[in-house]
Amino acid sequence: MAGAPKVLELLQQERCAKVLNDNTRVSGLWANAAQWGSDVFFPQLHAAGCRYFSWVYSPEHYSQLSAELALQQTAAGIIFMPFRDLAPAAAWLRSM
Incomplete structure (x- = not known):
């Protein structure tokens, strides 16, 4: 949450x-x-121009569950794609 303003600024x-x-x-x-x-945050990202969001999961199970909760509840107008590894996540973004 603390890094969100910097992400939006960039x-x-x-x-x-x-x-990514x-x-x-x-x-x-x-x-x-x-x-x-x-x-x-996701509505703010959309307003800032984000259209594609590649989410690489944490290796921890509970962290993954929290991520799933966030992704299921969002209606921000962004296409979200979850991944378990960084390389496929980056490849997906390049293809968009």
């Missing part, structure tokens, strides 16, 4: 339509952040 500054969200080092349960993401 997205607008660079006029990006794609985001690498969570391979994220640990723990973050359901509150997931809810905030779907309610607040």
Whole structure:
């Protein structure tokens, strides 16, 4: 949540339509952040120009569940694609 303003700033500054969200080092349960993401951050990303969002899961099971919750609840107008590994996530974004 703390990094969201920087992400939005970079997205607008660079006029990006794609985001690669690498969570391979994220640990723990973050359901509150997931809810905030779907309610607040994802709509802000869409307004800033994001159209494609590649989400690389954390290796931790509970973190994956929180991510799934966020992705299922969002209606931000962004195409989200979850991945377990970084390389396929990046390849998907390049193909969009």
